[in-house]
Amino acid sequence: MTIERIQGTDGIRGIVRLAEDCSGSDPISVFLHEAVLTEEFFELYTYAYCQELLEADFASANDLAVIGWDPRDMSGSFNHSAIRGIRKAGLTAVVVDILPTPAISLYQLHVGAACAFVLTASHNPADQNGIKIFIGHSNLKLFPEDDKRLTQRCLSLNFENLRSAPLIGELRNDHAAARKLFIEFMADPQNHWLNKDSLVGAKIIVDAANGAFSPLIEDLLNYESADYIFTNCDPARGINVCSGVADLEGVSSISADEIENGLFSGYETLEKMLAVGREQKETLLNNSGQVLGFVFDGDGDRCFLLSYDPFQDCVLVVGGDAQAFFQAKLLQQNYSWNQGPLFVNTVESDLEAGRAVQKIGFETMQCAVGDKWILWQACFYDWQAKREFYLNKIAASEFRILQEQVRTRLEQMVQSTKYDALSATTTFMSLEKWVSNNIGDELVNRAYDHVCQQQNNIFAIGSEESGHVITLAKMNFGHATRPVFIGNGLKCALNSLAAIQALRSAKNTPEFFEWLKCPFPSGFQKSLPVYYVDKSLLDEGSVLRTELEELLLANLNWPEMEVEIVKCQEEPEMLLLNVLENGLPAAAVFVRNSGTEDKLALYLRGRKELEVRLESLAEKIYPFLLLSFKNKNSPVAQAEQLVLLRLKDGAKQAIDLSFEQFAKISLNRLLHEMSSRQQLIKQEGDTWSITETGRICLNHTE
Structure with missing residues (x-):
């Protein structure tokens, strides 16, 4: 089988294990046959990409490559191996240690590095790790064509030769400088919209997910007017364990009973929200104070807001769509553009979010899942504004x-769907180099100053429902100021809070909290994951994909509506069907492989009045996915099947569901993904039982 690309939506991620504990002879074979990333793989991967930059003349010997990480690699084996890969390739490894992803990518721009490596698996469980790559100058993440080249380079390398290669690149540690830069960046009022005085009397519980923000967050949030309670700031407790955004995805409110006795029992942040909210309840019922929460993911590039509702005694979860809408409304109040500003979101977003921002004057665009596609639009429109200047x-x-040639090359890349971040970056740079060489840096700096003005930059906001909300920021380079677009969970939190404070009513009322929960008439949204899958079964041309497509079309034969199959330019493997009424979008149904986890999912989005039809569709399609797409060779899928078998004849305690042959698999994680994510089993007290969906899956395999 030809292997074209080993990466997912955002770099590469997976379960990690030391090479000595694996049976394969080299890191690529271990990855391909055991689905495990070893420390040797990290060395191979960073080496291969640095070689790519050197051979493309994007970097020269001893140029800088910034590298940092979240705290999940407690031994340091994977971090140090990745550093060795950089140095063996001949670049200087600039180590910034544990920092959030936005701080690492920002420092790359600051020092003019060729690239930045971020070692993280983001919101994924603690037994996983991964590598994100940012390209120098543009700060773009790798696109599919970049991934394909890097994949082929990794496949062609002989690790035995690399193992004995000398460390020819230099090493330096810039942690203190990078940390200081990020603190100063976030303290700059140009880079968030929050007025410190607006936090007077606020109680804010901050959840660092035991991740990259843990050692830094208290120094970043030094607003004396607010009362902060910091939670989940101890990486030793496990990154993302009962913390962070992952388990809050798709949740709009959490009842007190769910926090005290149910699904979210043991979640420290939610318990604090409930306790502090109840302490302040009488005050909250009679004024405008709030008990709030900032919840980050493991590497700090996204955020959910929480708010205690004293009228319902519950915790509200404000996701990416709602935060983006709040921020868009504040931008619309504060700025005037010569043409409609651009609001970008992904196919995972509520269809009504786009309609809501259109009504307040924004142009909208929808892209594939992944903030790299939002960053591309930000970078492209930033270049357009400079070009016009x-x-x-x-x-x-x-x-x-030259500018016409540049424009043509970029258009051809988009039209051919062969997205290539390295080529695009080089293309952007060619225009700037001409201006610098032929006219001078002063005009280049003036162009940057021009696009740093929000009204001159058509890209206004980009968002994912998962909590990425990207807006313009600014960074000082000597005497010049340059625009910066990065996923930054803290900036997202502060901007969302600023928008809510500016737009809200003067007093807390039940209507205010309903508005906070649902600021625009929401549509129907449902996402149903299937874990431990064979992702190749969804490839274009596969028999199972054709069968799935036919099943979807047969069940979307709704009166007075048309269905179109859409090939997404950025993600052609996704099976996407749009439902149109009178030529306008009424619903979207799609199935896509996750690029960050071992799963695929069925996504249903549509107008609220189509809820019954979409629920009925889910009842037909989801069981088909559960029965057809599991990877029968996956040890975790086999363990899942064993759990169902043991529960076939009645409820059991967790201790009765353990299994020696799968000792390396986390039982708690497996039970969590089987219950809260796939609804195959359910927990009642300290016992587990099989659900009807689980029984259907079990009967099919038997």
């Missing part, structure tokens, strides 16, 4: 020809 200042025919 230059065209108004430069009459030279040579420049006019």
